[in-house]
Amino acid sequence: MRREIGRALQQVYVQEPDGSQILLVPHSYGIAKVPIRSTPGQVISQNAGHFPLISSSHKPNLDKVFMKQLFAILRIAFPTWRSQEAGMLLAHNFFLISRTVLSVVVARLDGRIVRDLISADGKGFLKGLGLWFALAIPSTYTNTMLRHLQSKLALRMRTRLTRYTDDLYLSSAPHLRYYRISPEGGLDDVEQYITSDVASFCDSLSGIYGNVLKPALDVLLFTSQLSRTLGYRGTALLALNYYVTATILRAATPAFGRLAAVEAQLEGEYRAGMGRVDRESEEIAFYGGGKRERSILWSAYLRLIRHINSIYKIRIAYEWTEDFVIKYLWSAAGYCLISVPVFLTRRRHVGIQATSPALKEAINNEVANRTETYISSRRLLLSLADAGGRVMYAYKDLLELAGQTDRLYTLLSTLHNLPPLPECQSDDYSDRIELQNVDVGIPAPALTATNHAKPAAPAAATSWILIKDISLVLREGEHLMITGSNGVGKTSVARVLAGLWAAQGEGEVRRPPGRQGLFVIPQRAYMVTGTLLDQVIYPHAYPEFLQSGKTEKDLMEILVSVNLAYLPAREGGWSTRKEWRDVLSGGEKQRMGLARVFYHRPKFAVLDECTSAVSSDVEGRMYEHAKALGITLITISLRPSLMRYHTHLLTLAGDGTGKWALSRIGSAEERMGIDREILSLKEKLADIVRWEARVNELNEMLSVSVQEK
Numbered sequence: 001m002r003r004e005i006g007r008a009l010q011q012v013y014v015q016e017p018d019g020s021q022i023l024l025v026p027h028s029y030g031i032a033k034v035p036i037r038s039t040p041g042q043v044i045s046q047n048a049g050h051f052p053l054i055s056s057s058h059k060p061n062l063d064k065v066f067m068k069q070l071f072a073i074l075r076i077a078f079p080t081w082r083s084q085e086a087g088m089l090l091a092h093n094f095f096l097i098s099r100t101v102l103s104v105v106v107a108r109l110d111g112r113i114v115r116d117l118i119s120a121d122g123k124g125f126l127k128g129l130g131l132w133f134a135l136a137i138p139s140t141y142t143n144t145m146l147r148h149l150q151s152k153l154a155l156r157m158r159t160r161l162t163r164y165t166d167d168l169y170l171s172s173a174p175h176l177r178y179y180r181i182s183p184e185g186g187l188d189d190v191e192q193y194i195t196s197d198v199a200s201f202c203d204s205l206s207g208i209y210g211n212v213l214k215p216a217l218d219v220l221l222f223t224s225q226l227s228r229t230l231g232y233r234g235t236a237l238l239a240l241n242y243y244v245t246a247t248i249l250r251a252a253t254p255a256f257g258r259l260a261a262v263e264a265q266l267e268g269e270y271r272a273g274m275g276r277v278d279r280e281s282e283e284i285a286f287y288g289g290g291k292r293e294r295s296i297l298w299s300a301y302l303r304l305i306r307h308i309n310s311i312y313k314i315r316i317a318y319e320w321t322e323d324f325v326i327k328y329l330w331s332a333a334g335y336c337l338i339s340v341p342v343f344l345t346r347r348r349h350v351g352i353q354a355t356s357p358a359l360k361e362a363i364n365n366e367v368a369n370r371t372e373t374y375i376s377s378r379r380l381l382l383s384l385a386d387a388g389g390r391v392m393y394a395y396k397d398l399l400e401l402a403g404q405t406d407r408l409y410t411l412l413s414t415l416h417n418l419p420p421l422p423e424c425q426s427d428d429y430s431d432r433i434e435l436q437n438v439d440v441g442i443p444a445p446a447l448t449a450t451n452h453a454k455p456a457a458p459a460a461a462t463s464w465i466l467i468k469d470i471s472l473v474l475r476e477g478e479h480l481m482i483t484g485s486n487g488v489g490k491t492s493v494a495r496v497l498a499g500l501w502a503a504q505g506e507g508e509v510r511r512p513p514g515r516q517g518l519f520v521i522p523q524r525a526y527m528v529t530g531t532l533l534d535q536v537i538y539p540h541a542y543p544e545f546l547q548s549g550k551t552e553k554d555l556m557e558i559l560v561s562v563n564l565a566y567l568p569a570r571e572g573g574w575s576t577r578k579e580w581r582d583v584l585s586g587g588e589k590q591r592m593g594l595a596r597v598f599y600h601r602p603k604f605a606v607l608d609e610c611t612s613a614v615s616s617d618v619e620g621r622m623y624e625h626a627k628a629l630g631i632t633l634i635t636i637s638l639r640p641s642l643m644r645y646h647t648h649l650l651t652l653a654g655d656g657t658g659k660w661a662l663s664r665i666g667s668a669e670e671r672m673g674i675d676r677e678i679l680s681l682k683e684k685l686a687d688i689v690r691w692e693a694r695v696n697e698l699n700e701m702l703s704v705s706v707q708e709k
């Protein structure tokens, strides 16, 4: 079984002919097969209309905006009335109603048992007791099922929302929302939204459903039952009681929605800080930055607990009022209401001396009946007080739900509203890359009206242009080197080529389609979670590797070409799982990047300073190998030694003017220029010998004058 689990971990999923996938998830010493169908683009664009951006001045509350937000999210959580979730909701409703009906029956039975007891009716008493036990079975089962269905419903909703959010967030081509949500969407700490906020929204919503619907149902049913015995005056008093209570509590309720949203945001900031330390632990350790990081984390943590503490303080006054109103005001109202029929509608017989046996029995019957009415009414009133109390308590929960809804809505509306990236991949350009009058610039934030809990840092409304009006055509076999000083925009050119940033201005970018057309190895080496094999084939997964027809032997040849042939033997084989980010050295990670290029064999490969830590002899061999495989290279580098592997040179000015120059490497003019530079450098080197002799002379003169003194 362990081997099977290992294979499932390696395999990850099975591709189905209809395009869906079956995920293989190790679960309880077995493998669960979970079918996954990604959300169709049509559904996403249909939903987009329900997620307009909300003004940043809106504060979460129980208002129209909340209802709109909630319904927009519910469309995703309950896509059709035939879904499993809808079935669960139906079952939940059934149990909710059953429980209320059972409570009424139990209250009536309670009165009956006491009546039989008072009137010494042994047979009736035993029958009542039998019924009591018979009712206990469905009552307790109903309670258990309610709790179970509530948790299941929360989990189902979470799964639906997580799948949808993941599809929207991670569906790579063409919109790259995971890459753009922070800089362009202005939303930070997205992991908190997707993991924690989705879960707490679902828990709250499914809890609220039971917490509001059931007591509300109880209140209606109990009130209608009680009105029979209370009469119209009692019922009117009951309604007045509800009104007064709701008014007092509404006035005393703080803005729980906003408080909940801010708490989630602070939680996210603290969590992101922890994640950063984990990710960058080695760099921090080299700098000895533990103390500094601790103070940053502590300040984030203190902000969080101060906020939670202030919520607790605010709650004291609120909960005090709540308890006073619900426990004491309601009980007092209950006593008054029960007394209404006793004092006002019935004559008082108790205490009258009965003379005849018939009158005595009549009085006894009346006392028994009144006791029955009293017991039933009291039980109903107690249940009513309890249900009403829970409706009132739920007000606070509803406000908190409004805060959580607002957070989730903000995530979904930001994801839906990110403007699409312009299409730059085309089959017509399968053998070349073309830039026509393109301005390369840092994209400006695209969304301004979102309701982020934290106001976004002021950012430029328009994009900042780094390189102006660039035009070039690069055909297969023409290797381009891009150079220029730091921060001039070399990587930004790669971003535009890869479609991560839209071209600014009127210009157009055209490139061959897909990963096979253009493959970028970024500056920072990225290691994926998984096996050693997964590192080489990334972003392919194992099923795609199998489909590609390549074998482990091919992978071994690739590792030989990047001087990493020792890895499989050293690490215990291709299926070894490790934290590769920490295991491999900087240079090894960079070589792994090149191994990926050799595996995918794209037409064009952008190598962004991705050999800076590789020794130059190995670097040269890797460049030659790439060219031999027919890969056209676009290298971003500051190392002149790499120029010899390229045919064209793009130099970015770096003087803030956005100017650039494209030249052929190896042309006569280029060589003459280089020769001239070498000559002038040699002359300068010859001067150094003369200068050194002169420095020695001067030093000697200086020491002589010191001695003379």
Ligand SMILES: Nc1ncnc2c1ncn2[C@@H]1O[C@H](COP(=O)(O)OP(=O)(O)OP(=O)(O)O)[C@@H](O)[C@H]1O
Binding pocket: 183, 442, 466, 484, 485, 486, 487, 488, 489, 490, 491, 492, 493
């Ligand atoms: N997402 C971003 N938001 C804001 N500014 C950015 C962003 N990405 C890059 N920049 C800025 O754009 C400029 C160009 O960045 P780029 O990464 O293209 O530089 P580079 O020429 O590759 O530099 P280096 O040689 O140091 O790698 C830099 O000043 C950088 O600070």
